[in-house]
Amino acid sequence: MVKISNLDKSLSEHPFFEDMDAEIQKIIAGCARNERYEADAIIHHEGDKADRFYLVRGGVVSIELHVPGHEPVVMDSVHEGEVFGWSWIIPPYRNTYDARAVKLTRLVSLDAKCLRKKMKKNHELGYELLKRFIPVMAHRLSASRLQILDVFGSPKQKS
């Protein structure tokens, strides 16, 4: 069993929590746990309950979409220092993609129910978390737009 103090350290070292008040970090650490996935292990499936979100401490996670009748398509890879899984703040709290460890991957996962409860009570904590989540979401959105534009696609295929 990992001690809270180790988790505290993992959180404070992660860029997502940079400059966050130590007290708030401690409250968040109460909802956190360390996880480890071997290469190829599924972290969550599309449609599963989005009951956790994740900070990558080491390794790589691939974000995959399943199109019926086709091989899974990898849409993004998430690396050390980055986060994934925001369905936990958006009803109906269901994952919208599969997440898979590409190689041995260490994560800190945060329990969504626990966090939502604390955010309801402690608005400053809620504000701090959303302040960090929204730029990540905005960044991913603009990256997805660029991806959809298929800028390297052949003009012949497009026409």
Added chain:
Amino acid sequence: MSIQAINTDPMLPDLFQIEHIRRELSDTFTLTLAAQDGKTDFQFQPGQFNMLYQFGVGEVPISISGDPARSDRLIHTIRDVGSVTSAMAKLAKGDVIGLRGPYGKPWPVEDMEGQDIVIITGGIGLAPLRPAIYHILANRKKYGKVVLLYGARTPGDILYRKELEKWRGRFDMCVEVTVDNAGREWSGNVGVVPNLVSRARFDPLHTSAMVCGPEIMMHYAIKALNSADVANDQIYVSMERNMKCAVGFCGHCQYGHNFVCKDGPVFRFDRISKIFSVREV
């Protein structure tokens, strides 16, 4: 002797024979060209281009993608996108094409000495940058960190793959490749190339960046560089516009008050940043 010195009429191409063809990707190939008159000294600077003439079809600007230190042959990597490049894709070893050049302002690799170098490119955009990479690696001690960030559509669309792997194996160069999407067999990065900037290690205040690719990719890459504290006057971009004369006569390639053929194609970004975001220039 430079190619320009071979003939006096700047619009008159010289004849070059295809010595070798390398099929790089399904729609991309590399031509090694030798002058028919036996000349072997074709000096050029990284980032410059030649006008290649496919007889009976037309003429297109294509960057020189070979090593500037090896000036006996000219190397061009071409993507088949339309009428002229499609006709060129059907050429065979021994066929002859017209060529004039080299034209344009180069990547200012010598001015960048002492700096960290960040190269961001995607797709066929690696071809105009390859001579700059050769130059930097040949003069490696003169530069700080060297970071190459390359994006392709899928793993099957990665240009110069073997060379990228070789560069990646060097201890004095950081090479990151990403693809827009992939199957599970690909264990590398997935996502757009500007995403790689925040993961790269370099000193933003002492960095020179070179960016080449589709304009929308360059737009996001520059934003990512700016977010990493690299200023616009440290960023160079290579612009593409349709060309006719390539020597500043016809105005075909006008870009704001610049002509891409003679004031570019490489521009320092702060000098064009105002027109870069204008919708129709």
